[in-house]
Amino acid sequence: MQPEPSLQTTVPARPPASRAFLILLIAITSIAPLALNMPMPALPGIARSLQAPIEVVQLTLSLYLVVVAVAQLVNGALSDRYGRRPVLIAGLALATVASIAAALASSIGYLIVARSFQAIGASAGIVLSRAIIRDLYDREQAATMLGWVTMAIMIVPLIVPYAGGVIDTTLGWPYIFISIAAMTAVVLAWAVAKLPETWRAPLASADPVRYRDDLAALFANRKFCGYVICCASGSALFFIMLGGAPHVVVTEMGRTPAELGLWLTTGAAGYMLGNYTSARYSQRVGVDRMVTWGSIAICLASAITTAWVWSRPHGGPLMLFAPQLITAFGNGLVVPNAIAGAISVRPRAAGTASGIAGFLQMAVGGIGAQAIAHIVAAYHSALPLALVLFGMALICLTSCLLLIRRP
Structure with missing residues (x-):
């Protein structure tokens, strides 16, 4: 289905199809699986440190997944209304701050709340990298780009649990979240410097009625x-x-x-x-x-x-x-x-x-x-x-x- 001519977006005339831009999209998308998988080996250590039952500590993973799923609906809709770049930057900033908060957690309740906000921010990377790709490329080209991005981020869950285990053993579990915050901050700075706005939303799309339509x-x-x-x-x-x-x-x-x-x-x-x-x-x-x-x-x-x-x-x-x-x-x-x-x-x-x-x-x-x-x-x-x-x-x-x- 073709979009109505009056609702076409204004995007860069030449999509930034460089290898560096592809790597940036991969990095943006990788934040959510990074934050999910890296703390996994540290769950027993977190339970001991915060004196919490392991089934409660498990909520830092299961609730993270639930929040990522739901937050994608919100972040996607917000990006159609306000643009990809501001929503993505806000999400990465939130994920960075929430990761620091998780590292400073003194109770399991505090950690679960911090992880929930971390998930809200990290989910922006998943949903908006796809939208950015579609803004810049036609359907078949978008499938090609998504293939490269998805293939690359599959490496994350294979590598980061081991890294998380090493950090937990040598430094302690809070440093896992400090590492996540540092990597997210690097991606945030990179996005601020190099990511263009790919979706120029018409004023009409800011209308809630348009969203329902x-x-x-x-x-x-x-x-x-x-x-x-x-x-x-x-x-x-x-x-x-x-x-x-x-x-x-x-x-x-x-x-x-x-x-x-x-x-x-x-x-x-x-x-x-x-x-x-x-x-x-x-x-x-x-x-x-x-x-x-x-x-x-x-x-x-x-x-x-x-x-x-x-x-x-x-x-x-x-x-x-x-x-x-x-x-x-x-x-x-x-x-x-x-x-x-x-x-x-x-x-x-x-x-x-x-x-x-x-x-x-x-x-x-x-x-x-x-x-x-x-x-x-x-x-x-x-x-x-x-x-x-x-x-x-x-x-x-x-x-x-x-x-x-x-x-």
């Missing part, structure tokens, strides 16, 4: 609904595997946590390969076709997993993670292209669309991960995990065929 138009658009459902259901496969695999592999199959960690790297490897493929070929092949191919790959791989587990109920991790490599690759095709499609349906509301896509990604994934943990614990088998993965894959493929590809 944009929401109504987005959800009334069949292809937008297809894109966000594909994105959410595809992403949920990753979260569901993370939620179900620990019980299945460690408890039911009797394998060690270290072995589980190695098996889980197949998902990251496949996803990065899919992102790389999207970055290289989306512009040539087209967004809708890439989403279709990825959805088919996800569905076939999930069907193989289900059949394998059904035929060998006492098999090992290979029956879960060999097909998972294909599933993750398909996800790497689906997610960046579905996001590019969603934020291109109504370009004047790219921030709002990005927020909706990001919220549904995290909400559906979080609910799925929590639900599958209880299901596999109740049935003591890998089959429920395989069936849920297959069901989610069918939702992804069906949404693609009926909502995106149907004429």
Whole structure:
């Protein structure tokens, strides 16, 4: 769908497609996963230091995820109203201050509040980097850029937990948050110096009625609904595997946590390969076709997993993670292209669309991960995990065929 001529944005005539600009977008997007993953190894130390139960300390992670999901809706809508640059800079500044506050926390309640504000600020990086990319590039070019960005930030959760563990062991957990504050401040200064305003919102878009109109138009658009459902259901496969695999592999199959960690790297490897493929070929092949191919790959791989587990109920991790490599690759095709499609349906509301896509990604994934943990614990088998993965894959493929590809 093409935007109305009167609502076109004024953007730089030549998009800043330099490598430095791409790295800046990657850095902006990386703040949220950095702040999520770096403190993970320090949770026991935080519990001892603040004399809090570990289940309460766990709220510093789970509540962080909830706030990031919801805040994307707000930050996306604000960026459509006031522009990308001021909302992003305000978010990074808030994340910096909140990280310092977390380092100074003297009670678990204070730390949870600081982490919540940190999540509000960090979420701006996720939602607005996508909107900025759509401001500057057409749909297929946006999918290419999103592929590069997503592939690069996958490295963050692989590296920073180790760094967080080292800092906690040598200096103490407050220095983890000081490190996060320092890195966020560097990205903030870089954005202030180098990030242009990419969205010149017309005065009419500041009207709340316009916001409601944009929401109504987005959800009334069949292809937008297809894109966000594909994105959410595809992403949920990753979260569901993370939620179900620990019980299945460690408890039911009797394998060690270290072995589980190695098996889980197949998902990251496949996803990065899919992102790389999207970055290289989306512009040539087209967004809708890439989403279709990825959805088919996800569905076939999930069907193989289900059949394998059904035929060998006492098999090992290979029956879960060999097909998972294909599933993750398909996800790497689906997610960046579905996001590019969603934020291109109504370009004047790219921030709002990005927020909706990001919220549904995290909400559906979080609910799925929590639900599958209880299901596999109740049935003591890998089959429920395989069936849920297959069901989610069918939702992804069906949404693609009926909502995106149907004429």
